[in-house]
């Protein structure tokens with residue numbers, strides 16, 4: 020590995036939605052002590068080497084922690100600062116790096132900064148948020164909140180509107196004000212001084228807006244008037260992605276320079292989804308170019324969006340990899356707390372191949388909690404839903420339900436009724452049951468993390484696409500000077516034979532967990548939904 024490569028290259032990350040991971044104190048909500056209790060599972064059983072913790076700071080929980088009322092605290096629901104320090108210490112002892120969420124675009128409306136800002140037009144913090152007057156009583160422009168409705172909320176006390184790109188309880192900070200930038204940089208230093216290894220930066224595209232507050236243009240590709248996504252009726256090119264975006268991110272990552280080994284993972288997805296925008300070069304690639312790529316890299320969310328079709332995967336990944344400088348860290352993931360679960364999206368029969376793909380691609384893979392046991396979306400009756408957004412029509416609760424640990428009450432997540440219902444199938448899909456079954460999905464994940472951890476080619480090798488003349492089969496090579504590995508994935512539920520085209524090797528791994536050291540030459544038959552790894556060294 021060259022010295023210029025980011026620290027996180029070669030790690031395997033796991034996203035913990037804390038509320039639903041493990042409840043140590045019987046209040047129905049997961050907490051920091053719960054994570055400490057399960058560190059052995061993460062490091063020794065599952066084999067991950069980094070965790071991303073969703074927000075645990077003081078919050079009124081309107082957006083379940085993405086509305087922060089004090090950045091330098093731990094919400095009592097999750098524990099206290101000592102619990103966090105203990106978690107950090109034990110995680111590091113177990114070889115696990117810890118990334119925490121950094122919500123820099125907005126605070127809670129209960130944050131002291133906003134309370135002051137709102138108090139009067141001449142309060143020193145007035146300009147920490149984005150306030151505007153309007154002449155006709157209507158919002159200052161057409162910008163929309165990602166959670167629905169106008170992005171402007173009228174405040175009768177000062178007779179102005181404030182901007183909120185998400186819920187109205189999440190007012191946007193004014194990043195044009197250097198004091199705001201300094202305040203967020205201090206928040207970063209606070210957590211870095213405690214010892215965190217980095218951040219996952221939330222909703223960064225909104226950090227900079229159009230300086231003239233021009234209306235967002237209408238989306239010419241939006242025709243569905245009945246769609247729940249009124250948000251898609253506009254192209255959000257003025258309400259986000261403003262001229263100072265990369266400058267803000269550069270200033271944020273500059274903080275990391277004083278903390279060797281720290282890293283910023285950026286949530287930068289939505290732009291690639293702008294209908295009509297050239298999809299060939301996603302906007303997030305600019306992040307690598309304009310922000311120090313040794314300190315920062317964006318998620319790409321294509322694997323969350325693409326239909327399960329080998330041709331789409333080959334086309335996207337070949338194209339994406341070809342655009343990356345060898346030192347740019349790709350960050351692939353199949354899910355997170357904002358999207359439907361993998362097993363529900365692509366079907367249970369396909370998830371073993373997806374697991375192999377994720378853990379054999381270059382860069383830093385993120386596993387969303389529960390993916391390793393095939394957790395599915397849990398349909399929650401409308402009246403019981405908690406998510407304030409209406410993403411996907413039904414909100415995001417379905418993918419945020421308690422992790423299923425075992426067959427006992429509440430799937431072993433909590434001794435009390437959990438904050439969201441547990442999947443009714445938990446007796447089949449749970450960690451304990453799957454650990455006991457040698458060919459279970461969980462044991463596949465374990466074998467794959469082990470394979471990745473032991474292979475230099477899988478962690479650091481080049482990516483070379485394979486030309487396989489079959490539309491349902493996608494394959495690639497990972498290669499270092501000393502090691503050459505091929506990965507071949509059958510995306511379909513039919514068997515297919517692939518030709519080795521003169522290369523010879525040994526099949527060292529199958530998603531069926533039953534093949535080892537079989538000869539690979541001439542014609543090899545892939546079973547339905549089978550992925551194999553071949554050692555060609």
Ligand code: GLC
Pocket residue numbers: 082085086122185221222286356357
């Ligand atoms: C990000 C988070 C999401 C949150 C939003 C507002 O997209 O992933 O959960 O609701 O930002 O902070």
